[in-house]
Amino acid sequence: MVPRDASIAVYMMTNQPYGTLYIGVSSQFEARLIQHREGLRDGFTKSYGLTRLVWYETHEVMTLAIQRERTMKEWPRQWKINLLERDNPRWDDLYDSVMNWTPVPRQV
Numbered sequence: 563m564v565p566r567d568a569s570i571a572v573y574m575m576t577n578q579p580y581g582t583l584y585i586g587v588s589s590q591f592e593a594r595l596i597q598h599r600e601g602l603r604d605g606f607t608k609s610y611g612l613t614r615l616v617w618y619e620t621h622e623v624m625t626l627a628i629q630r631e632r633t634m635k636e637w638p639r640q641w642k643i644n645l646l647e648r649d650n651p652r653w654d655d656l657y658d659s660v661m662n663w664t665p666v667p668r669q670v
Contacts, residue, residue, distance in 0.1 A: 572631045573618035574646055577611045579653035583642055584612050587631040589624050595657060614655045617646040 571591040575584045575598055584607050588594035597603040599613050606612070621627035634642065650656065 570621045570624050570627050571618045572621065572627050572634065574616050574642065575607055575612040576614050576616050576653070578614070580643070582610045582612060583639070584610070585631055585634050585642070587624075587627050589627075591618070591620070592661060595660060599657060614653070615657045615660065616650055616653050616655070618656065618660070 569591040570587075570589050572585065572587045573591070573595075575586065576582060586594070586607075595615060598607045598615075601608045601613075619630070621630070634645075646653070
């Protein structure tokens with residue numbers, strides 16, 4: 563069972579524009595992003611330094627999100643790039659916008 567306050571998402575991570583792509587799914591999206599970003603979880607994203615969130619879509623139901631992830635993982639690479647670039651043509655890192663984080667200005 564997924565907690566009521568969970569944020570379910572399918573997402574793509576990379577290390578640089580047109581670099582290695584990883585597609586994942588999580589019922590705790592924000593927590594998973596922190597794990598990827600900080601290298602707290604061993605696996606593919608840590609091994610390849612994939613810390614840039616470049617695409618995501620949220621879902622209401624985990625089973626549908628899992629199905630979407632599995633389907634996308636079977637797609638040719640160019641299809642994944644086309645989807646990503648439709649929403650994020652510059653391959654910007656979307657981490658801050660997802661986390662609603664605003665940097666504090668530094669005093670010089």
